[in-house]
Amino acid sequence: MLRGSLDGAADRGLPAPTPEEPFEWVAGLFGLLGSPVRLHLLRILGEGDADVSELAGAVGRAMPTISQHLTQLKRAGVVASRHEKRRQIYSLANEEIAAAVAEIIRRAQQVQREVTHARPPDAHVAR
Template identity: 45%
Template sequence: MPSPSSPEPPLPPELLQDVAATFGLLSASVRLHLLWLLSQAEHDVGTLAEATGQSVATVSHHLGKLKLAGLVRARRSGKHQIHYVDDPHVAHLVQLAIEHHRGAPAQRRRAHGA
């Protein structure tokens, strides 16, 4: 934390827009779930679809958005594309947020959704 005598320089609007865009991507619960799963281990789209309860098409669509944002990448393994997190900072942020809410009392969790 900076000392009172050395104030933090102002944040550029472009930086704030980029950060807001990242949080916007994370605001979709399915993308948040995908990033959380991928922060645990690499997965193919079928495994991710099964784990999230979504169709393969839906998961592919959301993975495409995450790839465009530079948060997720894929590599080929035989006939499968194996997806993984490409931004460890965002993966850590997702893990922290989920752990924070897992530890929250049920009443507070419900209030956030209201």
């Protein structure tokens, strides 16, 4: 679970879950993870800590764009940051996040391969 529990989720930018609507918080998290850029950032951070310029270079996006995505991930408690001299270094909030993101990507790629191989070749269309 992110940061140990869902308690204090509102402090991290997500609505706190209620017993009546337990899926609202999770849906908000999945919405946050619905961005290819943010998934790419999480995959990179799963391999090790990095600053904004390193992440921007690896993802191929401008530093202000990467900073905005990191702010959203940090607000949700998915990413943490620390200062080292004049640089802000980002990391995953916990190892469970890295494992979950890696597993989702692995399984999605597996499904994509299965779907691609299951399609029949395009039939020649007679005119």
